[in-house]
Amino acid sequence: MTMAQRIKLTTPQAETEISVGENLSAGLRHLEPLPVLLVDERVMLLHGKLFDTFPAVLIPSGEQHKTLQTVERIYRELVRLEVDRSSLLVGIGGGVATDVAGFAASTYMRGVRFGFIASTLLGQVDASIGGKNGVDLDGYKNMVGVIRQPAFVWCDLSLLTTLARREYVTGIAEVIKYGAIRSREFLGYLEDRIENLLTLDNQVLTEVVTRSVSVKVDIVQQDEFESGTRRLLNFGHTLGHAVEREYGVLHGEAVALGMVLAARLSHALGFLPADGVSLLESLIARSGLPVDRKIDPGQIYEHIRKDKKKSGDIIHFVLLDRPGNAFIREIPLDELKQMLHDLC
Template sequence: MKQVIEVKRAGGDASRVVIGGTLRSLDDYLPRGAKAIVVTDANVHRRYKELIDRYDYCLIGMGETIKTLATADKLYGELLDRGADRSTFLVGIGGGIVTDITGFVASTYMRGLRFGFVATTLLAQVDASVGGKNGVNYEGYKNIVGTFNQPDFVLCDLSMLDTLPEREFRAGLAEIVKAGLIADRTLFELFERHSFEDFRTDRALLTDALTRAVRVKTDIVERDERESGERRKLNLGHTFAHAIEKCGHDFLHGEAVAIGTAMIARLSAKEGRLPAEDAVRVEQALARMGLPVESGIDIRKLTRALKFDKKKDAASVGFVLLDGIGECGIRRMDFDEIDLLHETLA
């Protein structure tokens, strides 16, 4: 059974997140009469060749290092070669890197094409492809160049996760834990009652968790599409996570989010916002899923990277802190406070 979650868009029809058996019905979601061009990577193309070969397609590389303006430039050239115009519809089929790049290119080519996603990883289904943030990295800084622009649809077929490597599946669960901490206590508690293997093998459990997490995100996005206020709560754990990703290359994004979330739980407890026992619960839930809660990177190195986070203003950085399980708030820390984090988190 399909779950359809609609997200209101300014000046247009709602964006739809469809969770369920959607892979065979992609054509039903494409605009009639429009030329569709798929953007994907070689690995996804190999796995879903029969589907992708029905359309004109462009291949990009794999890995975080290709999420750059150079890749966008390559795609602009390929779109021109294929005669893409304002009526062309782009479909990103892949994980978060593919969907980020597709959304960015679609939003900027000829001042904007319509686009949609088929999300093939758990991280993409729960977070990366949902909400309309599209961007590329620049000079080592994550998503520093980008747009806010909602896709027409995001298709989340859970059967595509059957072949997802275990490490990537765990990384996707980190974003679901994060969603529970932001605004759904019941969702978080699923991770205290169930094992990693339960989420891996119980389709009904995973569907429930994924749907709850997507609703947390879409409810916030509807109220604050362009991240002027409440949407910043979705960055829980990400301020530290982006610093971790800049300082080292040993972690997947979801793993860095898990570490960043554990650090925020400890910081929230130190500041008296979160009961100490709840901070322990957060770390235990993440560890229960086999996720890391420590980076091994010197905190002074991380604080230096924090000062260049895209969520900073002239002399401060916004941190999303926990006020309880399922509750959070935003506090800005000036650079002097950030310099002292090594003492607070020691």
């Protein structure tokens, strides 16, 4: 395995070693016991030479397969392969694959040791980090799941070279989110180097993934089970998940729109100056992500009413008071409904 950046995520229940670098997947042959792979079918098609010598279960590509039915099929395959509690499972793919693999591993035989190889930018900077594993239910995001940390996460930058352009760009939304909620300096770094990031410049890519992971690790270590600080990671996601469900856009595209709307709402409420909104909109647009879309506020509100971040008649909404600093405000749903009509 090549030299990699390493970050440790430590919680009371577990420790995860996260590695960022090139050609990390070659390290599979050194794992003990011999791992059983849960691999996104497209990743296997593109990178089969790395993975086809290991026992494997394929995970269908696409958010539409992030379901209990997919997990049930995986369970049956694990039984066929005689996987038991002494086994090691490795989920390989983007956010859908690692969410599904982590949930299957966490619940099969009440928990089997597992790790991840993240193959997309979104997976590397967000989905594979922090222990959230789960599936959608009737189209609603991550409604069934657990929080259980993987033993390791390998962010293999080499796998990004075969990622479709649109899929790569969608991951940049989560990168921008980290700057928006935690670091004005990181936002400045992204402003100066966004073109390098878009061309997969290795030095910039390594720095961006490592810094993004470090922000998430810091937050998760403070609040593993999302009772407070971890909610900051939902910036752009309350509205984003609703947009994703209603319009079928990619997750990062929906989060980008959600961040723009959340920034505009922060300004409308008197928290975020106008130049802060402009900074975020400009960076998102330069990344190739959407900043405007015709949105039906009534439909978006109906989806938010079923969001898992809702608590009774209020929702924990993440706002900005300046670029690089976020806070959580409880907003009554009836007030949010009016705000959405004003924004959209």
